[in-house]
Amino acid sequence: MSETPLLEVDNIKVHFPIYKGVIARQVGAVKAVDGVSFSVNRGETLGLVGESGCGKSTTGLAVLRMLSTTAGTIRFDGTDITHLSRAALRPFRRRIQMIYQDPFGALDPRMTVGQLIAEPMIVHNIEPNRAARDTRARDLLSMVGLRQDMAERYIHEFSGGQRQRIGIARALAMQPDLLICDEPVSALDVSIQAQIVNLFQDLQARFGLTYLFIAHDLAVIRHISDRIAVMYLGRIVEIAGREALYDHPKHPYTQALLAAVAIPDPDIEATRPHITVTGEVPSALNPPPGCRFHPRCPLAIDRCRTEEPQLRDMSNGQSVACHLA
Amino acid sequence: MPLLSVKGLTTTFRTDRGVLTAVDDVSFDLEAGETLAIVGESGSGKSVTALSLMRLIAQPAGRIAQGEVIFEGQDLLKLSEPEMQSVRGDRIAMIFQEPMTSLNPALTLGVQVGEPMVLHRGSTWSNAIARAGDLLDRVRLPDARARVNAYPHQFSGGQRQRAMIAMALACQPQLIIADEPTTALDVTVQAQILALLKELAREQGTALILITHDLGIVARYADRVAVMYGGRIVETASARNLYRTPRHPYTSGLLASIPRLDQVTGRRLIPIDGQPPDLARMPPGCAFRPRCPRATPECDTTRPALTEAAPGHWKACLNDV
Numbered sequence: 001m002s003e004t005p006l007l008e009v010d011n012i013k014v015h016f017p018i019y020k021g022v023i024a025r026q027v028g029a030v031k032a033v034d035g036v037s038f039s040v041n042r043g044e045t046l047g048l049v050g051e052s053g054c055g056k057s058t059t060g061l062a063v064l065r066m067l068s069t070t071a072g073t074i075r076f077d078g079t080d081i082t083h084l085s086r087a088a089l090r091p092f093r094r095r096i097q098m099i100y101q102d103p104f105g106a107l108d109p110r111m112t113v114g115q116l117i118a119e120p121m122i123v124h125n126i127e128p129n130r131a132a133r134d135t136r137a138r139d140l141l142s143m144v145g146l147r148q149d150m151a152e153r154y155i156h157e158f159s160g161g162q163r164q165r166i167g168i169a170r171a172l173a174m175q176p177d178l179l180i181c182d183e184p185v186s187a188l189d190v191s192i193q194a195q196i197v198n199l200f201q202d203l204q205a206r207f208g209l210t211y212l213f214i215a216h217d218l219a220v221i222r223h224i225s226d227r228i229a230v231m232y233l234g235r236i237v238e239i240a241g242r243e244a245l246y247d248h249p250k251h252p253y254t255q256a257l258l259a260a261v262a263i264p265d266p267d268i269e270a271t272r273p274h275i276t277v278t279g280e281v282p283s284a285l286n287p288p289p290g291c292r293f294h295p296r297c298p299l300a301i302d303r304c305r306t307e308e309p310q311l312r313d314m315s316n317g318q319s320v321a322c323h324l325a
Numbered sequence: 326m327p328l329l330s331v332k333g334l335t336t337t338f339r340t341d342r343g344v345l346t347a348v349d350d351v352s353f354d355l356e357a358g359e360t361l362a363i364v365g366e367s368g369s370g371k372s373v374t375a376l377s378l379m380r381l382i383a384q385p386a387g388r389i390a391q392g393e394v395i396f397e398g399q400d401l402l403k404l405s406e407p408e409m410q411s412v413r414g415d416r417i418a419m420i421f422q423e424p425m426t427s428l429n430p431a432l433t434l435g436v437q438v439g440e441p442m443v444l445h446r447g448s449t450w451s452n453a454i455a456r457a458g459d460l461l462d463r464v465r466l467p468d469a470r471a472r473v474n475a476y477p478h479q480f481s482g483g484q485r486q487r488a489m490i491a492m493a494l495a496c497q498p499q500l501i502i503a504d505e506p507t508t509a510l511d512v513t514v515q516a517q518i519l520a521l522l523k524e525l526a527r528e529q530g531t532a533l534i535l536i537t538h539d540l541g542i543v544a545r546y547a548d549r550v551a552v553m554y555g556g557r558i559v560e561t562a563s564a565r566n567l568y569r570t571p572r573h574p575y576t577s578g579l580l581a582s583i584p585r586l587d588q589v590t591g592r593r594l595i596p597i598d599g600q601p602p603d604l605a606r607m608p609p610g611c612a613f614r615p616r617c618p619r620a621t622p623e624c625d626t627t628r629p630a631l632t633e634a635a636p637g638h639w640k641a642c643l644n645d646v
Contacts, residue, residue, distance in 0.1 A: 051511035051512060051513065051514075052511055159600050161600060162600075189366040189367055189538070189601060190366055190538055190540070190579060190582065190583060191366060191578065191579060191582055191596070191597040191601065191616075192596075192600065192601075193582070193583070193596075194582035194583070194584075194594035194595065194596035194597070195596040195597075195598075197584070197594055198593065198594055198596060201593075216511070216512065218512070218586060219541075219583070219584040219585055219586050220584050222584065222586060222590070223584035223588075223590075223594065242590060243590070246586065256513055257512060257513060258586065259516075260512045260513045260515065260516035261512060261516075261541060261586055262516075262539070262541030262542050262544055262545035262546075263541055263544065263545075263585055263586055263587050264540035264541045264543070264544045264568065264580065264583060264585060265544050265568055265585075265587075266544045266545075266547075266564045266565045266568055267565065267568075267569070268544075268587065269541075269544045269545040274516065274520060274545070276513065276516045276517050276520060277513050277517075278517070280481050280482075280483050280484075280511070280513075280514055281511065
């Protein structure tokens with residue numbers, strides 16, 4: 001195992017300009033991701049968690065180079081891929097695959113599942129022989145817990161959980177190193193979520209995969225991640241190993257998020273304090289000055305209103321962006 | 326006498342795949358001031374149960390085929406439509422998942438929150454809108470009284486859901502039915518809205534039916550729980566007893582399958598195999614039979630009735646769990 005992380009994201013920004021008027025003058029920008037840094041080691045799962053609009057999905061798309069970054073660098077396996085040309089990016093595109101919440105909105109319903117899985121192998125010229133491709137597609141189906149004969153069927157014949165398995169098989173066809181999973185279980189029924197979570201863990205153990213796992217469900221994130229980054233309004237407010245983050249959250253926002261999640265046990269809930277923060281996430285168009293969380297923070301002091309806190313390393317790899325931590 | 330007593334409620338839908346029984350012989354009672362959670366996955370019949378209670382099933386495809394819904398001694402299923410309209414929004418109010426689709430974009434919040442008081446209480450519009458301002462303030466909408474003349478799009482998702490709660494409270498109903506009221510909201514906002522709903526219901530002595538798929542929310546807010554699967558209630562008990570000693574394999578399976586914030590890390594989740602049932606192809610015996618680790622041959626043929634396994638704890642399972 002190499003010492004360099006598989007993925008290093010350094011201070012990336014993704015700003016969406018806003019134009020107004022007939023001559024389309026830029027009047028502002030939605031700062032969806034505004035200075036985010038993290039790294040993911042090989043074979044590791046980094047959870048990216050936050051509420052809607054925090055920039056977690058945008059971060060995922062930027063790493064994939066599906067969105068262009070306004071600033072910062074993305075290094076994959078030691079190579080700076082931030083500004084690579086389409087052709088130069090191609091081998092990296094194969095090695096970084098994405099798993100979506102519902103991958104089948106954009107796929108051709110007239111193709112069989114076998115063809116859907118084989119298609120990217122043709123595009124990336126992984127297996128030029130057709131018979132070998134079909135065999136590989138069937139093997140991939142068994143790998144994700146489906147029957148091989150399902151290769152002949154069409155996508156509408158499958159349930160949500162099965163579709164997600166097919167999406168995973170399609171990604172694995174590329175023999176990727178990194179999977180970016182964007183809310184991969186949040187559309188699934190409760191009883192199905194565990195099946196897919198277990199599948200992710202089994203595949204990681206088997207193929208040494210690295211995951212960037214994006215979700216809003218803190219319990220799922222805790223279960224699957226080795227380390228977790230908590231995002232708020234385009235910034236990482238806290239990043240730490242699983243135990244540290246959940247047992248000793250240091251940022252008031254992390255603490256509020258954890259307190260808001262109910263534990264499925266009435267005895268525990270009866271004694272657990274339900275501290276809730278007030279208000280809602282402000283617009284990323286005009287983030288508050290200073291610490292972006294200060295208008296909702298119960299502990300905010302004057303300094304929080306003017307000076308933006310930077311991520312500071314506390315101990316054991318726990319970093320927090322809070323003046324008071 | 327309970328506030329609400331549902332007996333043998335059965336709702337069917339005619340589809341191109343045949344007649345589906347979305348709610349199948351559902352019975353439960355609700356006491357005044359009590360919070361009952363109805364839990365289930367998609368297709369379990371929890372939302373259709375709520376809509377049936379309010380008689381909001383889309384006809385002619387949907388039909389309440391059987392049963393009684395006795396509310397304050399009166400069978401709602403026997404009322405004429407005008408009589409039912411005088412119950413909705415007055416004695417029973419409903420809160421839906423997506424407030425934007427339940428609010429009229431062309432009317433101010435004040436008009437919409439005040440409307441039930443004009444309709445049901447004969448209030449004048451000016452009084453109703455002033456009172457709407459009070460209600461919006463009570464649900465802690467920022468600058469409530471100044472914003473009664475604002476339109477829904479000027480508010481955030483969480484604020485709209487607060488307005489829906491204000492509307493539901495307008496006539497001080499005996500019962501509020503909330504169908505996934507916070508599913509579309511962020512975690513921190515969810516907690517604010519549910520805490521508010523529970524607090525206001527407690528103050529007014531309003532009973533609450535909370536429909537959700539989230540077992541954490543149930544544990545935090547419900548007094549009693551009914552678990553639905555394949556259109557039927559498979560288990561019902563006090564929240565405490567249901568979580569401590571689940572007696573239906575589906576309930577215990579669900580509890581084992583969900584990750585928890587407080588669990589030992591590294592433990593593997595124990596999923597329920599298979600998939601939820603297809604209402605168009607229900608197995609003849611127990612609907613959970615194909616996924617059940619404890620099934621016996623009898624489960625293939627016999628549909629288990631809901632029976633009292635312990636005081637106040639009912640389950641629809643032939644086996645002892």
